[in-house]
Amino acid sequence: MSVGIIGAGIAGLTAAYKLQQEGVPVRVLEATSETGGMIRSETVDGFLVEHGPNSLRDTNDLLPEIIDDLELRDHAVEASAVARKRFVVKDGTPVPLPMSPLSFLTTSLLSAKGKLRLLMEPFIGRSNDETETVASFVRRRLGREILDYAVDPFVGGIFAGDPAQLSVRHAFSRLQEMEKEHGSLFRGMIHAARNRSSSSKRSRSIYSFRDGLETLPRAMTDALDASVHLSTPVEALRRDDQRWHVATRDADGATRMHFFDAVISTVPLYRLAAIDFPSDVDLSPLERVPYPPVSVLALGFDRDDVEHPLDGFGMLVPKVEQDFNILGCLFSSTLFPGRAPDGQVLLTTFVGGTRHPKMGLEETSEVRSTVLQDLRQLLGVRGQPNFVRHIQWQRAIPQYTQDHGQVRAVIDRIESRNPGLHLAGNYRSGISVGDAMESGADAAETVLKGMPSLTAS
Numbered sequence: 027m028s029v030g031i032i033g034a035g036i037a038g039l040t041a042a043y044k045l046q047q048e049g050v051p052v053r054v055l056e057a058t059s060e061t062g063g064m065i066r067s068e069t070v071d072g073f074l075v076e077h078g079p080n081s082l083r084d085t086n087d088l089l090p091e092i093i094d095d096l097e098l099r100d101h102a103v104e105a106s107a108v109a110r111k112r113f114v115v116k117d118g119t120p121v122p123l124p125m126s127p128l129s130f131l132t133t134s135l136l137s138a139k140g141k142l143r144l145l146m147e148p149f150i151g152r153s154n155d156e157t158e159t160v161a162s163f164v165r166r167r168l169g170r171e172i173l174d175y176a177v178d179p180f181v182g183g184i185f186a187g188d189p190a191q192l193s194v195r196h197a198f199s200r201l202q203e204m205e206k207e208h209g210s211l212f213r214g215m216i217h218a219a220r221n222r223s224s225s226s227k228r229s230r231s232i233y234s235f236r237d238g239l240e241t242l243p244r245a246m247t248d249a250l251d252a253s254v255h256l257s258t259p260v261e262a263l264r265r266d267d268q269r270w271h272v273a274t275r276d277a278d279g280a281t282r283m284h285f286f287d288a289v290i291s292t293v294p295l296y297r298l299a300a301i302d303f304p305s306d307v308d309l310s311p312l313e314r315v316p317y318p319p320v321s322v323l324a325l326g327f328d329r330d331d332v333e334h335p336l337d338g339f340g341m342l343v344p345k346v347e348q349d350f351n352i353l354g355c356l357f358s359s360t361l362f363p364g365r366a367p368d369g370q371v372l373l374t375t376f377v378g379g380t381r382h383p384k385m386g387l388e389e390t391s392e393v394r395s396t397v398l399q400d401l402r403q404l405l406g407v408r409g410q411p412n413f414v415r416h417i418q419w420q421r422a423i424p425q426y427t428q429d430h431g432q433v434r435a436v437i438d439r440i441e442s443r444n445p446g447l448h449l450a451g452n453y454r455s456g457i458s459v460g461d462a463m464e465s466g467a468d469a470a471e472t473v474l475k476g477m478p479s480l481t482a483s
């Protein structure tokens with residue numbers, strides 16, 4: 027008896043790890059030659075480049091638990107204390123984002139009118155509009171300036187998305203819940219701060235690992251040992267009365283069948299829709315979920331060639347700052363130690379997303395010139411970089427748009443009509459690494475509950 031897991035990204039690895047811990051035999055089928063999915067770290071010429079995610083934050087208790095379990099705590103590195111500071115570009119200059127209520131009142135990021143509007147938040151009434159976008163929610167509760175100079179760049183930095191297209195209910199459900207429960211985001215935040223559990227394992231800090239984020243999926247893969255099959259794309263799923271039949275294609279082109287009692291798919295939605303499986307459910311809402319392209323450009327410079335002190339996490343560029351094309355730039359060598367050789371700095375810049383999808387697909391030379399032009403103006407970068415690494419994600423992050431309710435309904439229908447098939451991944455309940463892990467763990471738990479008789483064979 028066993029469970030098949032499709033995809034060895036962090037969601038798939040977590041599902042497999044959790045099941046293995048309960049003594050359930052698992053087999054992970056991964057299309058590419060590596061595990062980790064979007065999590066990939068690479069060291070070249072002394073620069074440690076992250077292809078996808080750069081940092082972790084404990085969004086739940088699962089991530090710290092797995093890190094402890096795998097004895098990775100000693101390999102973890104916390105973000106530097108100055109990384110608490112984040113810059114947002116205003117009128118062509120990086121301005122520190124206010125981090126306390128008082129600094130919101132003194133910041134040059136907002137006008138006096140914008141600050142007054144912010145102070146009115148507790149007096150704004152609730153809305154029952156379940157289809158509200160993030161932009162409309164924020165404009166209504168906090169005002170236009172907070173949307174333009176805090177939320178828009180933040181959404182660009184996390185989702186590579188546009189607040190006018192994302193659903194507040196699906197992308198930032200906590201905000202909507204705060205409004206419903208407390209009538210105000212301010213009151214909700216005060217309440218949350220008071221109730222923060224002291225027993226939780228969660229740390230509020232941002233962290234990574236000395237050798238990069240790939241340390242985590244690598245350790246999980248090692249713990250799973252021989253049950254991970256690489257270069258094994260799943261092409262079709264069928265089910266008879268007893269088992270799931272999963273067809274994969276081997277490197278030599280031959281089709282191979284695997285048999286499982288349950289299957290957890292953790293592949294992105296556009297890949298799921300391409301797998302041949304018997305479904306009387308209309309899958310087109312899954313195919314329509316936007317995954318806009320994102321280019322990541324890692325550039326190394328001599329420290330003296332960057333005028334800005336780089337004393338922060340990084341810099342985000344709001345859409346309203348129309349002279350610039352980049353979404354944002356991480357000050358990677360400030361954030362974590364060991365990201366650049368002595369005397370040099372590493373800057374990781376993001377281009378594309380919903381804002382500039384075409385730029386996300388451009389060649390290295392074009393991306394490089396776009397990025398350099400912006401960094402020269404914003405950070406006072408001089409000369410040419412000593413190091414360049416370009417990574418392109420043709421389909422990066424799923425956007426939780428206003429149609430996401432329909433997407434969730436399709437997922438529920440697929441699961442209810444296909445007993446033993448479970449879906450997990452970053453499209454379910456959050457796009458962070460921790461969220462994707464939680465969705466994998468939830469799928470594993472559902473399998474365990476549904477199959478009490480599972481035994482190793």
Ligand SMILES: Cc1cc2nc3c(=O)[nH]c(=O)nc-3n(C[C@H](O)[C@H](O)[C@H](O)COP(=O)(O)OP(=O)(O)OC[C@H]3O[C@@H](n4cnc5c(N)ncnc54)[C@H](O)[C@@H]3O)c2cc1C
Binds near residue numbers: 036055062258297
């Ligand atoms: C540029 C970028 C920056 C990011 N920054 C952060 C950050 O700083 N912090 C953070 O928390 N999150 C960040 N994220 C988001 C986070 O990295 C992802 O949401 C998360 O890693 C997704 O994990 P997953 O397992 O759901 O999907 P994936 O990592 O996409 O894994 C899916 C796996 O399925 C495999 N697969 C696909 N089709 C098949 C098939 N037919 N058969 C078998 N296998 C298949 C794929 O090869 C892949 O390995 C970032 C993402 C990007 C792109």
